Amino acid sequence: xxxxxxxxxxxxxxxxxxxxxxxxxxxxxxxxxxxxxxxxxxxxxxxxxxxxxxxxxxxxxxxxxxxxxxxxxxxxxxxxxxxxxxxxxxxxxxxxxxxxxxxxxxxxxxxxxxxxxxxxxxxxxxxxxxxxxxxxxxxxxxxxxxxxxxxxxxxxxxxx
Numbered sequence: 001x002x003x004x005x006x007x008x009x010x011x012x013x014x015x016x017x018x019x020x021x022x023x024x025x026x027x028x029x030x031x032x033x034x035x036x037x038x039x040x041x042x043x044x045x046x047x048x049x050x051x052x053x054x055x056x057x058x059x060x061x062x063x064x065x066x067x068x069x070x071x072x073x074x075x076x077x078x079x080x081x082x083x084x085x086x087x088x089x090x091x092x093x094x095x096x097x098x099x100x101x102x103x104x105x106x107x108x109x110x111x112x113x114x115x116x117x118x119x120x121x122x123x124x125x126x127x128x129x130x131x132x133x134x135x136x137x138x139x140x141x142x143x144x145x146x147x148x149x150x151x152x153x154x155x156x157x158x159x160x
Contacts (some may be wrong), residue, residue, distance in 0.1 A: 036076050044088060047068060
């Protein structure tokens with residue numbers, strides 16, 4: 001019975017580890033002011049770890065991510081607004097640091113490509129459907145072609 005309850009406890013622990021997202025923020029980084037800490041977490045959730053690239057800096061254990069988290073908190077303590085903090089980080093690391101890129105002239109292609117691909121696919125489907133429709137209907141045979149066809153078909157019937 002003890003083995004069963006120990007196994008159940010291990011399974012529960014594994015499930016908890018898998019369900020809750022990893023939080024790389026260490027206690028020494030956390031701000032004393034809960035409002036500023038909440039703002040820092042909101043900003044950090046939208047910034048990409050430049051090492052991991054598919055994680056926010058809040059979720060990454062990389063040293064650079066930690067440095068960015070500390071920088072965000074320093075800027076907030078200095079009185080910067082959320083937009084000023086993000087602007088400062090973007091000015092140092094570029095637009096790539098944003099998990100959700102802004103719409104601008106530089107990112108126009110990034111935002112337009114999905115629409116262009118979708119429209120291109122729809123155009124292809126319409127054109128190919130039109131071609132199939134024409135191939136099925138075809139052009140009618142002339143009287144001479146019809147007579148030749150009947151002659152071939154009748155000779156084939158007599159041969160068999």
